[in-house]
Amino acid sequence: MRAVRATSWRHMTATEQSDALKVFISNRDSSCEECGEELGRKAWITLAGERGALCLACADLDHLVFLPSGDATLTRRARKHSKLAAVVLKWSRARKRYERQGLLVEEAALALAEQECLADGDARARRQVREAERRAELDREYVERFARRVRELFPGCPAGREMPIAEHACRKYSGRVGRAAAAKRFDEEAVRLAVVAHVRHAETRYDDLLAHGYEQRDARAEVEDAVGGVLRRWQAH
Ligand SMILES: [Zn+2]
Secondary structure, rough: HHHHHHHOOHHHHHHHOOOOOOOEOOOOEEEOOOOOEEEEOOOEEEOOOOOOEEEEEEEOOOOOEEEEEEOOOHHHHHHHOOOOEEEEEEEEEEEEEEEEEEEEHHHHHHHHHHHHOOOOHHHHHHHHHHHHHHHHOOOOOHHHHHHHHHHHHHHOOOOOOOHHHHHHHHHHHHHHOOHHHHOOOHHHHHHHHHHHHHHHHHOOOOOHHHHHHHHHHHHHHHHHHHHHHHHHHOOOO
């Protein structure tokens, strides 16, 4: 991502610099160095050192939800409850600096923060809008079919867990153009990958490690045995 690399970090405030994870809304066409996906303009990317720009799926951040800036209390609370969070930045040509657009946080952390803000009617209204938007973008038929495949292949998976796994897989494919969208897949490998990603986030210290500055590769190696153990349990009847 030349646009980002070419720009100096000097302009960032101390707070922005101290946040461990950053996601950039790019301002020109970019592609993911890992999966090769063409991400188009205004893609959300992370920079992973020598590996270059990664899409959020390859960076293992695509389970996070976006909370736009604007409500300081809600943001503070969501940040506090979220093990893993990333600040979303966009380069402002006019002001020649990165501007904070909001935070990516765990969905459960945002829900908890919103609950704490329920006295505030605006927060409640915003949650309703956000939930409606997230529901509307899902292809229900796809989700249900994918969830059934998860249940078939991983009969030991805790009750109800196939739904978030399927919804996540659906979001991942629906937000994309080309290759991945064409591959709205239900084969064993696609389902296994979706389950592995879920298990890493939900059943291991993986997100903790990322939040503490581990490189993605090292964090994956660290939790590999734990992930394998969970998969074996879930595959068993
Ligand atoms: Zn990618």
